[in-house]
Amino acid sequence: MTQHTVPTELKQRQRAMWASGDYPAVADTLIPGLGQTLVDACGITSGQRVLDVAAGTGNASIPAARIGADVVASDLTPELLAAGRRAAESEGLTLEWREADAEALPFADGSFDVVLSSVGVMFAPFHQAAADELVRVARSGGTIGLASWTPEGFIGQLFAAMGPYSPPPPPGAQPPPLWGNEEHLAELFGDRVRGATAERRHVIVDAFDSPEGYRDFFKENYGPAIAVYKSLADDAARVASLDSALADLGRRHYRADGTSRWEYLLYTVTRS
Numbered sequence: 541m542t543q544h545t546v547p548t549e550l551k552q553r554q555r556a557m558w559a560s561g562d563y564p565a566v567a568d569t570l571i572p573g574l575g576q577t578l579v580d581a582c583g584i585t586s587g588q589r590v591l592d593v594a595a596g597t598g599n600a601s602i603p604a605a606r607i608g609a610d611v612v613a614s615d616l617t618p619e620l621l622a623a624g625r626r627a628a629e630s631e632g633l634t635l636e637w638r639e640a641d642a643e644a645l646p647f648a649d650g651s652f653d654v655v656l657s658s659v660g661v662m663f664a665p666f667h668q669a670a671a672d673e674l675v676r677v678a679r680s681g682g683t684i685g686l687a688s689w690t691p692e693g694f695i696g697q698l699f700a701a702m703g704p705y706s707p708p709p710p711p712g713a714q715p716p717p718l719w720g721n722e723e724h725l726a727e728l729f730g731d732r733v734r735g736a737t738a739e740r741r742h743v744i745v746d747a748f749d750s751p752e753g754y755r756d757f758f759k760e761n762y763g764p765a766i767a768v769y770k771s772l773a774d775d776a777a778r779v780a781s782l783d784s785a786l787a788d789l790g791r792r793h794y795r796a797d798g799t800s801r802w803e804y805l806l807y808t809v810t811r812s
């Protein structure tokens with residue numbers, strides 16, 4: 541088993557980023573059904589041992605527990621796990637909530653029937669290390685299931701738009717939306733998995749009254765957007781320029797009926 545190491549300064553920063561703002565409100569407002577969709581795609585049944593990696597507030601863990609699975613919800617950010625635990629308890633559900641880095645999971649080899657992640661593991665910076673851990677903790681014949689924002693979709697484009705305004709990533713880190721690319725996943729998992737299914741789907745977002753509405757909501761509530769704006773704090777011109785780039789993105793995706801469609805890749809494989 542990989543030892544769970546003391547968080548590095550990078551992990552501490554990422555944890556603080558995800559604890560900032562109000563991620564529980566982001567998940568509830570924008571992707572309330574995504575975890576259930578992933579649970580359905582993985583065919584989870586009662587009694588299965590399920591690991592949700594980068595579970596946040598339990599968007600996928602809680603639906604899996606409702607089915608009767610034995611669920612471990614793991615995440616880097618204890619504040620989000622605490623919010624998830626409260627939500628689960630209010631429904632009378634018992635899950636294990638475990639602080640863990642996706643790149644060094646504190647679980648034995650082959651110990652889960654299903655390992656899944658809903659727009660979660662994609663945010664671990666070192667993709668191969670994280671993919672190796674998903675494979676390691678899944679039992680032979682078990683399922684690995686992922687929902688990941690695609691590079692071409694709305695959130696992929698949001699990260700592309702924020703890139704030029706962001707501090708440089710640590711050496712070796714890869715962009716999160718690459719997990720939404722099927723070929724990238726095939727390379728990460730290699731011949732340790734079989735029977736890949738991949739489907740591009742959309743989350744329909746109807747929470748905003750204007751194309752810019754998402755930007756103002758994200759600036760206040762979504763850790764990665766808060767972090768980028770914070771890094772620009774002294775530079776009003778760059779803040780205005782990023783505001784404008786994000787408004788453009790909103791306009792490109794906003795439809796006449798007031799919705800926008802945010803593409804993600806729903807991907808499952810069987811552990812060989």
Ligand SMILES: C[S@@+](CC[C@H](N)C(=O)[O-])C[C@H]1O[C@@H](n2cnc3c(N)ncnc32)[C@H](O)[C@@H]1O
Nearest residue numbers: 558567594595596599616617641642658660664
């Ligand atoms: C967009 S949220 C998704 C949360 C949840 N799965 C959902 O569907 O709402 C991304 C999550 O990844 C977690 N995360 C980021 N880097 C991580 C890492 N290295 N290990 C574990 N969790 C990580 C964050 O704490 C956050 O909860």
